[in-house]
Amino acid sequence: MTQPTERTLYPSLRGKRVFITGGATGIGACMVEAFLYQGAIVGFVDIAEEDGSALCTRLAAAYGNAVCFRACDVTDVAALRVTIGEMCEQLGTFNVLINNVANDKRCDPRSLEDASWHSSMAVNLDAAFFTTRAIAPGMAESGGGSIINFSSINALYGPAEMPSYVTAKAGLLGLTRALASDFARDNIRVNALVPGWVATDKQLEKWLTPEAEAKWMENVRLQRRLKPVDVANMALFLASEDASMITGQQFVVDGGRL
Numbered sequence: 001m002t003q004p005t006e007r008t009l010y011p012s013l014r015g016k017r018v019f020i021t022g023g024a025t026g027i028g029a030c031m032v033e034a035f036l037y038q039g040a041i042v043g044f045v046d047i048a049e050e051d052g053s054a055l056c057t058r059l060a061a062a063y064g065n066a067v068c069f070r071a072c073d074v075t076d077v078a079a080l081r082v083t084i085g086e087m088c089e090q091l092g093t094f095n096v097l098i099n100n101v102a103n104d105k106r107c108d109p110r111s112l113e114d115a116s117w118h119s120s121m122a123v124n125l126d127a128a129f130f131t132t133r134a135i136a137p138g139m140a141e142s143g144g145g146s147i148i149n150f151s152s153i154n155a156l157y158g159p160a161e162m163p164s165y166v167t168a169k170a171g172l173l174g175l176t177r178a179l180a181s182d183f184a185r186d187n188i189r190v191n192a193l194v195p196g197w198v199a200t201d202k203q204l205e206k207w208l209t210p211e212a213e214a215k216w217m218e219n220v221r222l223q224r225r226l227k228p229v230d231v232a233n234m235a236l237f238l239a240s241e242d243a244s245m246i247t248g249q250q251f252v253v254d255g256g257r258l
């Protein structure tokens, strides 16, 4: 991410420990850098080992050992727990958790294999719950924190050929409200971030063709591409103390979809 020359700085994020799932590419990678820029310490996991290591090496040159990457498949819950435990030992318990990992594979519900439905739930929904369960006790002990669950505009509109993704992303909105109630007494806030169509490299390669983009723009008020940084900016705010009385909510960042 290229940092804008003037970027909002949140003093409350300085020194905070942030854990991000799926941080090697796309919006996740943008958030890793955005939090480091705030002076936070960032641990991230991803299945994409090469991308994660390359990002970590690049950012370590600028931010030193404030960044830490581990290759991990978040659907392997036992491995995820071990990885989180090791990262906590290395960095300290986390104050901010961003459940960002996802896989937006397209499919026809008529022919979707049972196993594919379950694997979509595992990455798009279950991982957020199990990651939260592994991180929240340490967060509570250190006085509270902020959890941000990444849903999607697709959860609100329900487009075709994404039945499991849409279902999981809608589930995350419910999970957000439920955990906001459960964790309030630990001073842990839980909110959902709901991005519109964000022009990541993957989206541009796979789905965001000029035709698809023209169609998207017909239904959106602000006529410019949504970038990862537009979404990262909302994550920074929700993680910061400036959002200290905000919990159980969902925030759409989509350029004003009609």
Ligand SMILES: NC(=O)c1ccc[n+]([C@@H]2O[C@H](COP(=O)([O-])OP(=O)(O)OC[C@H]3O[C@@H](n4cnc5c(N)ncnc54)[C@H](O)[C@@H]3O)[C@@H](O)[C@H]2O)c1
Pocket: 021, 022, 023, 024, 025, 026, 027, 028, 045, 046, 047, 048, 072, 073, 074, 075, 099, 100, 101, 102, 103, 104, 123, 150, 151, 152, 153, 154, 194, 195, 196, 197, 198, 199, 200, 202, 203
């Ligand atoms: N890009 C968009 O247009 C858009 C729109 C709405 C919502 N979102 C949501 O925002 C978040 C980030 O979006 P993105 O486009 O950068 O996502 P993405 O799909 O490009 O990347 C997510 C990251 O998760 C990693 N990952 C996938 N499966 C994994 C697994 N099993 N274990 C560990 N890591 C795994 C990938 O390697 C990747 O680095 C996601 O939750 C997505 O659903 C994105």
